[in-house]
Amino acid sequence: MRGLLVGLAITGVLILTNAAFTGAFGSGVAMPPYLLQVICLAGINITLAVSLNLINGFTGQFSLGHAGFMAIGAYASAYFTVTFGDRMRAAFGVLPPFARDGAVLLVGLAIGAFLAAIAGFLVGVPSLRLRGDYLAIVTLGFGEIIRVLILNIDAVGGARGFGGIPKLANFFWIYLFAGVTILVVHRIVHSSFGRTLVAIREDEIAAEAMGVHTTRAKVISFIVSSALAGVAGGLFAHYLMYIHTNSFTFLRSFEIIIMIVIGGLGSISGSILGAVLFITLTEGLRQFAQYRMVLFSLMLILIMIVRPQGILGHKEFVTFLTRRRRQLGTDQGTAAEGG
Amino acid sequence: MTTFLQQLVNGLSLGSIYALIALGYTMVYGVLRLINFAHGDVYMVGAYVGYYLSRKLRGAEPSITGAILVMLLSMAACAVLGILIERLAYRPVRREARLTLLITAIGVSLFIENVAQLLFGADPKFFPSLAPSADFVVAGVRLTSEQLTVIAVSFLLMILLRFFILKTRTGKAMRAVSFSLDASKLMGISTDKIIAITFALGSALAAAAGVLIGMQIPKIDPLMGIIYGLKAFVAAVLGGIGSIPGAVLGGLLIGVSEVMVVGYLSSTYRDAIAFGILILVLILRPQGLLGRVQKEKV
Numbered sequence: 001m002r003g004l005l006v007g008l009a010i011t012g013v014l015i016l017t018n019a020a021f022t023g024a025f026g027s028g029v030a031m032p033p034y035l036l037q038v039i040c041l042a043g044i045n046i047t048l049a050v051s052l053n054l055i056n057g058f059t060g061q062f063s064l065g066h067a068g069f070m071a072i073g074a075y076a077s078a079y080f081t082v083t084f085g086d087r088m089r090a091a092f093g094v095l096p097p098f099a100r101d102g103a104v105l106l107v108g109l110a111i112g113a114f115l116a117a118i119a120g121f122l123v124g125v126p127s128l129r130l131r132g133d134y135l136a137i138v139t140l141g142f143g144e145i146i147r148v149l150i151l152n153i154d155a156v157g158g159a160r161g162f163g164g165i166p167k168l169a170n171f172f173w174i175y176l177f178a179g180v181t182i183l184v185v186h187r188i189v190h191s192s193f194g195r196t197l198v199a200i201r202e203d204e205i206a207a208e209a210m211g212v213h214t215t216r217a218k219v220i221s222f223i224v225s226s227a228l229a230g231v232a233g234g235l236f237a238h239y240l241m242y243i244h245t246n247s248f249t250f251l252r253s254f255e256i257i258i259m260i261v262i263g264g265l266g267s268i269s270g271s272i273l274g275a276v277l278f279i280t281l282t283e284g285l286r287q288f289a290q291y292r293m294v295l296f297s298l299m300l301i302l303i304m305i306v307r308p309q310g311i312l313g314h315k316e317f318v319t320f321l322t323r324r325r326r327q328l329g330t331d332q333g334t335a336a337e338g339g
Numbered sequence: 340m341t342t343f344l345q346q347l348v349n350g351l352s353l354g355s356i357y358a359l360i361a362l363g364y365t366m367v368y369g370v371l372r373l374i375n376f377a378h379g380d381v382y383m384v385g386a387y388v389g390y391y392l393s394r395k396l397r398g399a400e401p402s403i404t405g406a407i408l409v410m411l412l413s414m415a416a417c418a419v420l421g422i423l424i425e426r427l428a429y430r431p432v433r434r435e436a437r438l439t440l441l442i443t444a445i446g447v448s449l450f451i452e453n454v455a456q457l458l459f460g461a462d463p464k465f466f467p468s469l470a471p472s473a474d475f476v477v478a479g480v481r482l483t484s485e486q487l488t489v490i491a492v493s494f495l496l497m498i499l500l501r502f503f504i505l506k507t508r509t510g511k512a513m514r515a516v517s518f519s520l521d522a523s524k525l526m527g528i529s530t531d532k533i534i535a536i537t538f539a540l541g542s543a544l545a546a547a548a549g550v551l552i553g554m555q556i557p558k559i560d561p562l563m564g565i566i567y568g569l570k571a572f573v574a575a576v577l578g579g580i581g582s583i584p585g586a587v588l589g590g591l592l593i594g595v596s597e598v599m600v601v602g603y604l605s606s607t608y609r610d611a612i613a614f615g616i617l618i619l620v621l622i623l624r625p626q627g628l629l630g631r632v633q634k635e636k637v
Binding site: 130134136142149250259294297 | 372
């Protein structure tokens with residue numbers, strides 16, 4: 001009951017903020033379009049980072065293929081809304097326009113998430129049996145294969161890119177789903193299944209000896225993570241209205257990796273911090289665009305040398321402030337990888 | 340049939356490039372159990388060093404001595420780069436979790452790529468021709484002198500490497516380190532030195548590959564190392580990571596299959612085929628064609 005109320009309150013606040021940002025309460029509180037776009041892209045990045053952290057940070061399985069699942073979500077949902085959107089809007093004729101758009105977007109996102117989840121299952125079953133660094137390369141490979149396959153589908157534009165996508169996503173939907181992602185990952189991590197995942201991260205062999213079905217747990221975690229990446233992809237497509245496979249190369253996956261590594265692998269608030277930090281620096285250093293990635297890569301190396309657990313480590317922001325150590329995140333285990 | 344033979348020759352010459360790069364992956368993986376993501380970028384730097392050196396030689400006629408000089412200098416430069424990467428980035432985190440090492444490697448790779456874009460410019464450059472060029476036609480198959488050079492030089496280097504690893508004292512130490520880092524340290528081997536030598540050797544081979552690719556496909560750009568590096572890594576895994584003959588075999592197989600896919604199917608699948616092979620290998624024979632099974636121990 002309390003959760004429902006909090007959820008409703010957050011939704012209300014998001015609707016009001018969205019209205020204020022787009023200028024419904026006068027131009028005084030309206031956001032400049034550029035800033036609003038940056039804020040929205042930050043929201044998508046938060047969804048991507050938190051979802052990737054479920055598999056990379058909490059389960060300890062290093063995936064480098066997040067962009068591929070994002071691409072599936074983006075293309076599948078965009079194909080749906082472009083092809084069936086008008087018919088569905090007509091069928092929902094009785095609803096007010098924003099509800100019709102919302103319904104179309106939700107169905108599109110659901111389809112994107114579902115297909116991304118299926119892809120996550122297909123990729124996860126063979127590759128999650130592999131050890132850490134092999135897994136990284138295989139997921140990177142799968143991400144690229146997904147991209148190349150999409151590039152060869154003419155119905156979604158192929159090399160021309162896919163344009164004419166209706167602008168259905170906005171601040172409200174992006175942050176609603178960022179919130180949903182945070183909630184889902186938070187609830188998973190704090191369930192008994194989440195403890196299974198952390199056990200796998202800390203020592204896979206020991207977890208297996210304790211009776212954990214490691215492959216099954218890893219695959220489930222991977223599927224959830226992929227589905228959420230699919231949602232982020234769908235929002236990305238319906239916010240920018242044009243997508244191209246070049247937006248989903250492994251460099252995109254690396255960017256998400258940078259966000260969660262900087263923030264702290266295995267910390268939800270760390271991922272949010274990392275995502276916001278990443279986009280702030282990216283946009284803030286726009287006039288030094290060519291030095292940007294040099295800075296990020298240098299930061300990545302330095303953080304690994306000085307503080308390999310990231311800014312927040314395994315801790316969450318609240319516990320980080322109060323300096324209390326939660327049971328979940330014992331200090332960064334150097335023995336995370338047995339061998 | 341002629342087309343097939345022609346594709347086979349093209350594939351072998353591309354494959355020997357992959358093989359040269361794959362050797363570096365496999366050697367570093369052998370001693371550190373690390374996928375050196377930056378290795379493909381070392382190869383790119385090798386190509387660029389070769390490019391700038393041959394610009395210096397411009398005016399002089401293309402000559403074999405010039406080509407050899409360019410290649411040796413480029414190999415030396417990259418050997419130094421390899422040692423620097425190991426010393427500055429990998430050594431400080433060597434004792435950390437393997438994931439930390441992997442993320443560091445990704446960081447180093449991104450760093451080199453972006454610094455290269457600043458230094459060399461993001462536009463592709465065109466490699467000048469280094470050696471006099473000629474074409475031969477054997478049984479309807481066209482062999483360019485560049486292709487022959489690539490194949491010959493690669494095999495020469497691979498034979499030298501094999502000799503070094505099997506017959507010299509340092510090579511023996513390298514094999515010991517890759518067998519067990521801790522035990523070889525106890526046996527009085529200076530492991531830091533051996534690891535540095537491994538990086539230097541691997542990087543020099545990558546630089547040779549960079550100069551060779553410049554002679555064959557003259558267009559070079561700062562991001563060329565990514566895709567070549569990944570394919571060479573796949574080659575190393577296909578052959579059995581840690582195995583030197585395996586890396587050569589894997590490289591040739593990847594090169595030939597890639598050229599065949601481009602020739603008979605579609606060039607858009609060019610980059611997908613290597614990953615397809617990788618996934619099949621990891622499912623069917625994770626230790627690779629010539630690799631040994633390693634038991635997972637606690």
